[in-house]
Amino acid sequence: MIRKALRNIFKKRKTCKYPFAKPKVAKGFRGKQIYDRKKCTGCKRCVIHCPTNTIKFLSKTKKVKINLDKCIFCGVCEDVCPVRAILFSKEFSMASHDKKKLYVN
Amino acid sequence: MRINLIKKSPWIYIISSGSCNGCEITCVNCITPAYDIERLGCLLKPSPRHADIILLTGCSTKKGYLRAKRVLEQVPEKKMVIALGACALGGGIFMTPEKRRFDADVYVPGCPPKEEAIIEGIRKAVKLLEKK
Numbered sequence: 199m200i201r202k203a204l205r206n207i208f209k210k211r212k213t214c215k216y217p218f219a220k221p222k223v224a225k226g227f228r229g230k231q232i233y234d235r236k237k238c239t240g241c242k243r244c245v246i247h248c249p250t251n252t253i254k255f256l257s258k259t260k261k262v263k264i265n266l267d268k269c270i271f272c273g274v275c276e277d278v279c280p281v282r283a284i285l286f287s288k289e290f291s292m293a294s295h296d297k298k299k300l301y302v303n
Numbered sequence: 304m305r306i307n308l309i310k311k312s313p314w315i316y317i318i319s320s321g322s323c324n325g326c327e328i329t330c331v332n333c334i335t336p337a338y339d340i341e342r343l344g345c346l347l348k349p350s351p352r353h354a355d356i357i358l359l360t361g362c363s364t365k366k367g368y369l370r371a372k373r374v375l376e377q378v379p380e381k382k383m384v385i386a387l388g389a390c391a392l393g394g395g396i397f398m399t400p401e402k403r404r405f406d407a408d409v410y411v412p413g414c415p416p417k418e419e420a421i422i423e424g425i426r427k428a429v430k431l432l433e434k435k
Contacts, residue, residue: 300412
């Protein structure tokens with residue numbers, strides 16, 4: 199038992215000190231989307247395939263607006279897009295006081 | 304230096320208004336040694352009458368809405384409500400109608416949100432609490 203205790207003392211700490219240090223993010227993590235406005239052709243595929251109807255089509259500019267408040271980050275819009283205009287980044291810190299700021303444009 | 308950063312140690316209470324239990328599991332992950340939330344002064348409490356910060360999860364179902372509303376009224380003033388997850392924010396995959404949603408002070412999107420994102424949401428709520 200003393201051996202185990204001594205071994206554990208010199209081990210590295212497992213606690214993630216998040217606000218003071220950078221956290222580890224997994225390889226296939228899907229965070230906030232990156233939307234490329236120039237690449238988007240307005241084909242509406244992501245609007246049709248979205249399971250929660252978060253992606254809105256703006257008929258004036260023929261572009262897309264993603265509301266993050268409903269988004270479940272399933273990754274369908276990235277797979278379905280033919281020109282790869284929507285990509286998932288590894289940014290996870292999206293907490294905000296204002297609900298209206300929670301969208302990708 | 305780091306100890307001076309903590310001015311208020313909030314007590315936390317989790318309300319589930321009928322969720323899939325994914326958000327609750329990530330909330331409990333925050334207390335485990337991997338993401339130790341108690342080093343920021345937070346403590347999980349079993350009663351809403353002791354709480355400062357409330358973690359609201361879940362799409363509010365017909366019956367869950369009434370229960371969650373009653374529990375929210377029992378929390379003393381100077382409270383902070385954090386809406387966690389896609390369901391509590393905008394309906395999520397269950398598509399809750401707008402009349403059954405709660406107003407919150409801090410919104411944390413994700414399905415479920417990452418543990419670090421919850422810690423960040425709590426930090427923002429603590430900053431608001433100090434101003435009140």
